Amino acid sequence: MIFTMKATFRLFIVCVCLFIATVTLVPPAVSMATDDGATDFLDDEFYDSEPMSVEVGDPLESFNRAMFRFNDFNYTWVFNPVATGYSHIVPVDIRGSVGNFFYNLQEPLRFINSILQGRLSDAGTVLVRFVVNTTGGVAGLGDPAGRELGFKAIDASLGETLGVWGIGDGFYLVVPFYGPTTLRDFSGDMVDGLALSPYYYWADGWEEIAAIYLGKELNKMSLYLGEYEDMKQMSFDPYIALRNGYFQYRKKIRDHNIPLYDE
């Protein structure tokens, strides 16, 4: 028990330090204006505007490309075969439940971040989801709040909170075993994910933390098999395709008031 606490505490300190370093070192958001602007696909300006990766910047491109190749190699030769094997053994609904379980344990974090971002009604939705799914969804294995009550999953992370508070992205970053992110979002995710996610408190040291993380990620991969390969196959430069896809997707999940109800 003492060891557990020590290891987790040390990890927490590391994350907080990284977090403070980012907050103090990264200059205020240069791209705030564009970051906040909603994407309107029906506007031709959207097709003329600069892509996010140009605004955020990729000064470490050669390092990032090396990390991309490293992740690509690992995915292709280790994780993908393992996830494929796992997907043959474990039925898809169980894998879905495992994913829900991990997702549900992070809902309190999303609740806090929603409040820190001033999104009070989203915070309410997250709270309802957590209560309903933990009880009615049997410890978060099911998602009755989303499926039956219409409380759809909402994204809120510390990276986004920092953005709302005016901290810039820093630069684009590809992290080994983790994937595309930015300096700000990665430090936010470290605090969110490692230091504050309850499942890492079960771990007895680094090895178990790594095992839980890999298990969680493998389970996730098993639900999206083949998508990365398709992306790679269809692209001319998978590195740029993934970078662009990351920024576009991030913009979508952080656009909390997409205008949909014109008709």
Next chain:
Amino acid sequence: MMSNYVCDRSSAAGPVKGEPVRITIKYYLAIFAAALLLAPFIFHGTAQAVVPDPTEQLRPFLDKIVAELKSEEFKQDPSCLQCQRIIDIASEHFDFHEMSKRVLGKQWRTLSQQQKDQFVTLFTRLLQYAYIGKVDDYVDKKIEFDKQRIKGNRAEVQTHLVDTNKTIPVSYIMILKGDKWMAYDIIVEGVSLVRNYMEQFRSILRDEKFSGLIDRLENKILELENEKNQQEATVGEGTPTSDAG
């Protein structure tokens, strides 16, 4: 506002004696100006009513493509002779020209007509492999239609590709040409296909110019064709041996 202004001026000119004819002309002018100003609003109302429903056009169109992809004729077609037919059907509601224009962005205007045509042809073939090659993706999935929105001559139709365990949001971005809605971009999970290719093509155009981009496109299409043929070859070899066994 304009018409009020004109009316005010003419009524102000009213009391001046000896100029009744000019006043009448001014009134006519005022009415004419008012009519001109109001015309767009009146016609806008009627034009809105005439605009066809994008979802109603997209639904049968997607059904038709999926049915074609699922057909036995298409499945047992090793050399992809049917592919042209799929492209022909797809062209009914996919505007590959509009798509190519946006993918190249500002560069498009600098190209000659011949270069434009060459690019459109190659880009269409690339997309053929991107989407027609992924038949399996559609066979066991259901397309559900969600909301739509219309803004001027553009429309977005949101659909969901529903699988047993996940739902992928797919949006079609369309432009009204005549009475037909033509798609020129597909947004999967918030990621615009056009924007994604645009950023990739940008660096190729910068480093290797237009001819380099054409080479890259041709190579990619060849690569995808070979992959498809190899897949069919292994499937073809696999069947007789299992029969023999």
